[in-house]
Amino acid sequence: MRRLLPASRAGRALALGATLLCAGAALAPAEASSASVSLRTEDHVALGDSYAAAPFVPTQVDAVCARSNQNYPSLVARSRSASLMDVSCAGATTEDMTAPQAAGTAPQLDALDRGTYLVTLTIGGNDIGFSTVLGTCAQLTPGNPPGAPCRTYFTGTGTDWITEAIVQTGPKVAHVLRGIHRRAPHARVAVVGYPDLFPDNGVGCTSKSVPLAAGDFAWLRDKEQELNGMLAREARRARVTYVNTYAPTVGHDLCKPTGERWIETFAPETPAAPVHPNATGESAMADAVERALPRRGPHH
16 A cells, blocks of 8 residues: 555544553543343444544543443443443454454454354454544645645555555455354344544535645545445445444534534544544444344344
């Protein structure tokens, strides 16, 4: 893949914020990574990256993985009165499903067993280096604010390197889904896509807190939709559920004002990682999962 430019301050915040800045996150004294268990509850295992873990969203319950007890898996589990084992972790890639991501963490798929009833998975964004791409875009913006310098950088050789990375990530996601099925053969599996980050109409909002060139918003929107499209295809091929969180979050992207914005800017005003869902965004993702999944019933 094309070499990325060194990350700017905003880029470093995006690339590292989900994994390093969380070191100071406060842990709730009485919280664990599982919801309260009642008799004969569903066993829900949550896998994935920072869009599942929800870095900086109050209250943080795991400083290593920047995991919130208000992330979408926690909200879904509470709604379903399910027993939750949440091993989602900021910065996770498909490789971290089968290998330790950091000291003290186990491969995420190790949380699964034959008794697992529900698995939610959000993965792929870090495999394509999307945070680093955004940092590169931010660094290129001052040279051509009304243009599309990031699109030019990643497509100028005749190959769209982000599209190429998405294509290469597809088989990795398929491998993860096969691994889930082997470890939890009776589980209902939901691949949860990414919410709407950028204006769906392609009209941007270049500013100090959103340092993207005007012409790059539509291209970045298209790349996110390509990523979600790949996830939907892999879910369909694996005969599992795909949860579309993009459509129900349109109109609440990072260009909207505080209160309407469910995705924070490069300089968040509401507790969240840069260009990640805030608490309201995680709640919207949870609602989408709830709509897509029946209560107890036939799996897959």
